[in-house]
Amino acid sequence: MLQLAVAVVAAEAVDSVVDTQPVIEVQHAIKQYGVGEASIFALDDVSLTIAAGEYVAIMGPSGSGKSTLMNILGALDIMTSGKYFLDGIEISSMDENHLSIVRGRKIGFIFQSFNLIPRTSALANVELPMAYQGVKGAERRERAMVALEVVGLGDRVHHEPTELSGGQQQRVAVARALATRPALLLADEPTGALDTKSTNDLLDLFDQINAAGRTVIVITHEHDVAQRAKRIIRMRDGKIVSDELNKERVA
């Protein structure tokens, strides 16, 4: 059953992504806070291309600019200068209202603190982004059920966040991210609040999702987590200091 569901999600992913086009293309991104002498460059001329189907880890200590990069890649924030193409669309010049539509359609977020809507069932949480996109009730429910099956929570769809463990909540968040069939799965310290077993389960899930063809970007400072990715980008002081394939995984 799980295998079948994953296959369905994989097939959808292949349909929606044109192979030749990069999912992410960032050119000379600069993010500056403050002005004059006191100004800080959180991103200092970062250029980055990520192709469809990649599994990328972005690493770095706190203050390295990885969270800023994640916010910009996730269309949650805008850069001071530079260009950003997401799935072929230039979004660096969009206003917040258009950005919200882009986020809903192109990006599936997974946060460290899960960020589920409180007092709302797992199913309703997974349906929510589709509701904002105007997907009709029946189709929405079906897609949400499939996504919850994929993450292994088919039997807990009516539980509210407080009735689920941390690992389960994070899997609801993954289901929510998957259900919209995004071009990109963007995870910000997804294992930061999880125990070892849940962490491994989640990373296994990421492997499956990536194996099914979906692009995955994980922002983390944990070495173990980064080692599961196929490409590792290291950042320091707002710059990319290394960008290499993970030899253990890309054999």
Place this chain on the structure above:
Amino acid sequence: MSILEIVRFAIRGLFINRLRTALTMLGIMIGVASVIILLAVGNGSSKAIQSSLDRLGTNSLQVNSGARGFGGRRGGASATIRKPLTILDATALMDPIQAPDIKQVAPIANVNAACVIGTNTITPSTFVGTWPSYFEASNTQVLKGSYFTNDDVTQGRNVAVIGNTVATTLFGTDNPVGQTIRCGGIPFTIIGTTEVKGSTGFLDGDSLVVIPLTSAENSITGYQPLSSILVEAKSPTATTPAQTEITNILDARHGIKGNASADFSIFNQASLLTTSATSSQTFTTLLGAVAAISLLVGGIGITNIMLVTVVERTREIGIRKAIGAPKGAILSQFLIEATILSLFGGAFGVLLGILGSHFTISGTKPILVPASIFIAFGVSALIGVFFGGYPASRAASLRPIEALRHE
């Protein structure tokens, strides 16, 4: 994103904190209910004044002996000789040339006597000897039996028309018409009972006995000056010219010239009541203003609670925006929450207002103003949009990264 969906989100949002939702609604509910009830009280009191105005006969003027009383003329010099009011004064007022605005005149002799039958006694608060014109001029209508006639006056027949209070005190539920009572020791045959008038202020309008002027003078009071003359003008607007005509005629008859103060006074009941109707309108306006303020306070309550809600749910708003909620969806959700608060508060307020208007409040029977229900409800709905607008736009313009960082 359908509007129905957003309404569902809004309702769910309101259910999260039921107590707070209920208390916020209570604010609007009290505002709306007080608008409805207070306007009904104001309306009720002006209706009450209006109906006593109608009962009195708006066309009537009363001429009293002496310069005292409401509407009396006050001059610099005092009157040299005080002349009493007489039947001749009354007949002089019936001159159609000098007094074209006067329809009819009724001389009145007040009688101070108790009426008795068997062991039942009553001293009527109004006991007058007069002419048949009194009934029309004072807007007194006979319900059972008949009025007395000019012939009864000429012949000095001992007949009486009595009010409801007198009838029930003396006869209980029996029909008094045709019975004989003794007033001041003299037997009077009751020929009619009047329609119930109700009380005007502290005076019971139904504690009334009316007898022919001649029989009052012949058998009880003796021949004395008149207590007053009741004058009926041709129309409500004719009361003011009629008052001038009365003044001119009586000034001439009583020899009052220039600034000398009159020895009579004219009591214009209509103008008195018009004054109180005006003050009742002012009263209604004040009540309405107080109620409107309480509605406004309820509206501010909504703003307050919605602002708290937005702060409390900042993170949730951030999540919603991160997963693709457009600005409009967030704006609508919070606007709808505020509107639901005010609409339901308003609806309960209307119910409470209608309910509350059934009780007598400080002696006034409230009468619902139908328009006030729609206005109060409509305003409360607008209040939701107006007072919910600011918190909603704050929610909608939150930046997602900041909202997500909020703890």
